[in-house]
Amino acid sequence: MATTNNMTLNLKIWRQKNQTSEGKLVDYRVENVSPDMSFLEMIDVLNDQLVRKGEDTVAFDHDCREGICGMCSMMINGKAHGGFKNTTTCQVHMRLYKDGDTVVIEPFRAKAFPIVKDLTVDRGAIDKVMAAGGFITANTGNAPDANAMLIPKPVADEAMDAAACIGCGACVASCPNGSGMLFMGAKVSQLALLPQGQPESPKRALNMVYTHDTLGFGNCTTHAECEATCPKGISIEHIARMNREYLKAAFTYHEKNRSEGAG
Amino acid sequence: MMTAAVNHYFRSSIGRKHLVAITGLLLCGFLVGHLSGNLLLLVGPDAFNIYAHKLISLGPLLYVIETVLALVFLVHLYLAARLNIENRQARGKYTLKTRTGRGTTLMSASMPYTGVVLLVFIILHLMNLKFGTNYQTQVDGVQMRDIYRTTVEYFQSPVSVAWYVFAMACAGFHTAHGFSSAFQSLGLNFPKYYPKIKIISYLYAVTIAGGFAFLSIWCYLKGV
Ligand code: HEM
Ligand code: SF4
Numbered sequence: 001m002a003t004t005n006n007m008t009l010n011l012k013i014w015r016q017k018n019q020t021s022e023g024k025l026v027d028y029r030v031e032n033v034s035p036d037m038s039f040l041e042m043i044d045v046l047n048d049q050l051v052r053k054g055e056d057t058v059a060f061d062h063d064c065r066e067g068i069c070g071m072c073s074m075m076i077n078g079k080a081h082g083g084f085k086n087t088t089t090c091q092v093h094m095r096l097y098k099d100g101d102t103v104v105i106e107p108f109r110a111k112a113f114p115i116v117k118d119l120t121v122d123r124g125a126i127d128k129v130m131a132a133g134g135f136i137t138a139n140t141g142n143a144p145d146a147n148a149m150l151i152p153k154p155v156a157d158e159a160m161d162a163a164a165c166i167g168c169g170a171c172v173a174s175c176p177n178g179s180g181m182l183f184m185g186a187k188v189s190q191l192a193l194l195p196q197g198q199p200e201s202p203k204r205a206l207n208m209v210y211t212h213d214t215l216g217f218g219n220c221t222t223h224a225e226c227e228a229t230c231p232k233g234i235s236i237e238h239i240a241r242m243n244r245e246y247l248k249a250a251f252t253y254h255e256k257n258r259s260e261g262a263g
Numbered sequence: 264m265m266t267a268a269v270n271h272y273f274r275s276s277i278g279r280k281h282l283v284a285i286t287g288l289l290l291c292g293f294l295v296g297h298l299s300g301n302l303l304l305l306v307g308p309d310a311f312n313i314y315a316h317k318l319i320s321l322g323p324l325l326y327v328i329e330t331v332l333a334l335v336f337l338v339h340l341y342l343a344a345r346l347n348i349e350n351r352q353a354r355g356k357y358t359l360k361t362r363t364g365r366g367t368t369l370m371s372a373s374m375p376y377t378g379v380v381l382l383v384f385i386i387l388h389l390m391n392l393k394f395g396t397n398y399q400t401q402v403d404g405v406q407m408r409d410i411y412r413t414t415v416e417y418f419q420s421p422v423s424v425a426w427y428v429f430a431m432a433c434a435g436f437h438t439a440h441g442f443s444s445a446f447q448s449l450g451l452n453f454p455k456y457y458p459k460i461k462i463i464s465y466l467y468a469v470t471i472a473g474g475f476a477f478l479s480i481w482c483y484l485k486g487v
């Protein structure tokens with residue numbers, strides 16, 4: 001056989017049957033890992049081996065495998081998505097590791113993210129926060145004229161930066177306080193920057209923060225570990241903008257003064 | 264009228280953090296005033312005693328100021344402790360260290376511990392100095408407390424000086440993170456000047472901690 005650059009890796013993977021059972025790190029050895037494989041493909045190879053041996057495969061979340069869906073949540077060697085700059089797990093390639101490396105893989109952990117099985121966690125808390133206010137009111141029917149609403153380029157850029165959040169939960173998993181401020185800040189900030197987000201702006205801040213606080217997320221203490229691990233490079237400036245939005249809303253919003261709907 | 268929104272504000276993650284930030288910044292302001300007054304130690308016993316006497320002579324107004332300060336302190340400490348307890352429960356417990364080295368600092372990680380040191384320090388500080396030995400003296404024929412003597416005497420013990428310097432190092436750590444973090448918490452993080460606030464935060468911490476620590480060592484060297 002021709003010589004290849006293929007590697008052998010020693011994995012320690014968190015195995016846990018279900019939410020209530022005890023979990024533990026289990027050792028695995030994967031051979032023939034190509035440096036061109038993605039991290040997820042490497043786990044596919046392991047799972048293929050496990051199936052052939054009749055063992056239970058490692059459960060892990062994944063979907064798009066192109067860095068846009070935010071499903072591939074895991075802590076690799078203690079860092080969310082492996083700790084590489086602006087990279088999701090599915091975009092981590094095995095050439096970043098060396099033959100014989102030991103790689104520890106744990107699920108994202110936070111009180112708000114219960115473990116479902118192995119590396120799969122329930123990040124539904126993020127969806128609940130989003131559903132509480134991460135939307136705008138728009139007319140259905142014909143597509144609106146793209147240039148009807150003028151938005152200065154720098155503002156549009158900033159809103160786009162915030163909109164880059166894929167809801168992966170790395171910010172929560174790597175926060176020493178298990179706080180959801182970064183993804184929530186990104187959404188509140190994105191919509192607060194744009195004219196389309198204005199009608200719901202105060203209610204959005206109030207409802208999203210209220211929902212966040214009821215789901216077991218912690219509070220921000222400005223460690224900025226979230227910003228350091230976010231695969232989309234979301235800045236904590238967006239948390240500050242949310243804090244302003246929330247302050248404004250808490251002291252000026254009055255249900256009775258507002259008529260809902262078209263008017 | 265308290266609306267539901269205002270009501271929730273004072274229970275929410277962000278609202279309570281605003282209060283920690285505002286009270287923290289007020290305490291930072293107090294330390295500036297306190298250090299400025301203490302610098303009169305360098306001028307001499309009379310200058311320092313007259314300054315202290317003027318403060319005491321404020322009478323009821325001083326009680327009002329002290330009560331407000333105590334309340335600010337208690338709100339800060341109570342809310343910071345509550346938030347910290349919640350945060351401990353909310354975070355994930357990993358087998359490996361998760362710090363990236365690009366977020367958490369020694370200062371940010373030690374906030375609750377430096378805070379507790381400050382709490383203990385302030386209690387002892389009041390007992391040893393404010394409620395310490397009440398010497399009397401006369402300056403220009405006016406009877407007043409010789410707080411200068413109480414202070415310099417207290418710092419004749421190397422243990423007192425060491426503890427004081429340690430506590431000031433903790434105050435420096437606490438405010439080095441706290442000062443800039445308070446701006447972020449209050450939503451005052453604008454890319455244009457946040458880097459400058461961070462620099463001011465470090466300068467503030469070094470000046471305050473260094474200033475107080477220097478004065479304690481000065482008292483030790485000065486002798487009675
Ligand atoms: C003179 C005394 C003190 C000053 C000047 C001070 C100042 C500050 C400031 C400016 C903050 C930042 C607030 C924010 O990020 O929003 C802060 C946070 C905090 N303080 Fe203090 N503080 C003092 C005493 C204390 C005491 C006595 C305790 C506890 C017993 C304490 C515990 C905390 C904690 C746990 C935090 C939150 C940590 C964080 O947000 O990262 N502080 N303090
Ligand atoms: S802010 Fe970043 S780390 Fe947090 S959910 Fe969004 S993309 Fe993931």
Ligand code: FES
Pocket residue numbers: 061062063064065066067068069070071072088089090091
């Ligand atoms: S699998 Fe979609 S972002 Fe990684």
